[in-house]
Amino acid sequence: MPGHIDLHTHSSVSDGTQTPTQLIRAAAAVGIGTVALTDHDSTAGWQEAAAAVRGTGMTLVPGIELSAQLDYASVHVLGYLFDPGDADLISETARIRAERLSRAEAMVQRIAADYALAWEDVLAQTVPGATVGRPHIADALVAKGHVPTRSAAFESILHWKGGYYRPHYAPEPVDAVRLIAAAGGVPVIAHAGARGPAGLLNDRRMRVLVDAGLFGLEVYHRDNPPAARKRLLEMAMRFGLAVTGSSDYHGVGKVNALAENTTEPEVLEALLARGTGSDPVHG
Template identity: 65%
Template sequence: MASVFPPGPIDLHTHSSASDGTETPAKLVRAAAEAGLGTVAITDHDSTAGWESASAEARRAGIALIPGMELSTRRGRASIHMLAYLFDPNSAGLVAESARIRSARLTRAEDMVQAIAADYDLSWDDVLAQTQDGATVGRPHIADALVAKGHSLTRSDAFAGILHWRAGYYLPHYAPDPLTGVELIVAAGGVPVIAHPATRGRDGVVSEGELSRLVDAGLFGLEIDHRENTEDGKARLRELAAKFDLAVTGSSDYHGEGKPNRLAENQTSPEVLERLVERSTGWKPVLPD
């Protein structure tokens, strides 16, 4: 049976100005269409605020859209992001938890700015000037403010310097544990995939025991083809994906001008996309008119 999705590369991890990307949701979708993608997912941090305008633009632009979110979770001091696809955005549990996370992000950001301001010329208004209405305010906006004030050269430079935990200004924020995250996504009819699980290399990959529990709770896949996963980490992830029969995705983690990541620099296969859609019960892909 022929696919309902337009031909072209599939990129399942991008960010708009609804979180920490630099392009509006509509502009993000237009950029994906102009880059020749057939399907793109919008996965803003802990937010579905960009779904409506992104969906409208996808229908006009002739590209398929997978509405999603990148849900923050935490295991101890380690941040583990959970990509959630095609879930019900009105699911009470997920709505409440993502709101709690966004509130914690905001408080953390304010506290970090206060600490940085003791040593650098930086104010909360400087950070707000780098955001758009409805955005999930966080460290990327602090980074942009540091660049605007001349304290850092680029967003990446800010993260490697002033915003690095070794600099002393970093503060954690509340997030649920990964198992709770998977359970919330599945309860909302969504499909969970662990985002870039090997940024800290092979030794930083989730353990087999924890992965087994996540699989039992409904984990669908691992985002393996991502520029921040190390090569040894990718090899380990492929071993785990084969052992637990997990889908393998590839994505850009595009943020517009906020990061060097380019659309479709890593891609997901059409077969995995079809499996993902079949697994979901909370929302439907947005297809071109």
């Protein structure tokens, strides 16, 4: 499996701007050999991505980015090679998506009191079956001319201090790790050095996550500053965890570029050996 290894990307099934097919084509164009599709709380893009990867020479690692909440911060858990038919995981992701939807509707109602914005404007920025969330509200705000970019929306109107924010349900990280592991999957904490989770993932909590089945930490990510990367590397060594690197690519939804951070081949080999719930797709 030659080529770059990028284990964190998003399609329009969640908050990316490309379909799974377009994502696979973009990954092939920049020389990626192995790509993981990790849409938020959804596996709906797996089948299309699997079909798109055939004949490319690439490998697709089916995955997800499961929303979790620790104290006041979002701590997302990447899951790879789990059984998409696992009843407990299906139930939890359905609940998360439903909560995201009701939260998004409530936020739009609040925003509409001050800006010309309707729920239909948000739906116009999604594809059928997509997990609707703040990124789609941001895209609607851009389309209506209220902000210039998605990032600008998150820095102003959609910021948690902006007055329109609403929280939504998400399990604790340890429960997300257990769910993925119980479904035969491989759990990795995403961008663990980002503002928010960085100060919460101490050794005590990390031990609980490891005991629950945690496989690794996503260290090489643009949201992890150098000091956080150093701390995460030390933590990974103490707890015997794998270290991954990924782009967290969203198409034009974020500045993140495919393969801007990558994972080492030996880590990928260990991940593929550990996952038992589903198989990688070789193109």
